[in-house]
Amino acid sequence: MPKNQSNQEFENYLDKITGSLSLNIDEKNELKEEWLQHLVDSKDHFVQKGMKEQEAIDQAMKQFGGVDQLQSELKRNMASLRNMHFLKELVIWTICLMAASVGPSIFTGETFQVSYLTVAVCLLFCCYGIYHIMINVETISLFL
Structure with missing residues (x-):
């Protein structure tokens, strides 16, 4: 699987997480950029341990967290920051x-x-x- 395809999979995953957050586009892009790097590093780590590319991608996203779980945590943290x-x-x-x-x-x-x-x-x-x-x-x- 080419690197661009794995990045695209991560980007789609991150779009789901940040989609409903009340952040401006720059803030969302900054978060996604940081998280994408983290996911790519995590995937590379799993590949080095001997996992296949798709398994490593799935494991990296699983380790990062579920979409609903991350959205609720982010919304809760953003509300407390606003307060x-x-x-x-x-x-x-x-x-x-x-x-x-x-x-x-x-x-x-x-x-x-x-x-x-x-x-x-x-x-x-x-x-x-x-x-x-x-x-x-x-x-x-x-x-x-």
């Missing part, structure tokens, strides 16, 4: 708003004013937007 990301951003927003409401009175001796929070919220939204734009630009430039 952690949300929690981190919530903590940052809370700290910034607390600093904006207390900071001016500490440093200038002024009493609290609603404008402190209004300005702080506007600045936070601007920083949040700039941060996410920079993250997206950086991610795009990695793949170019």
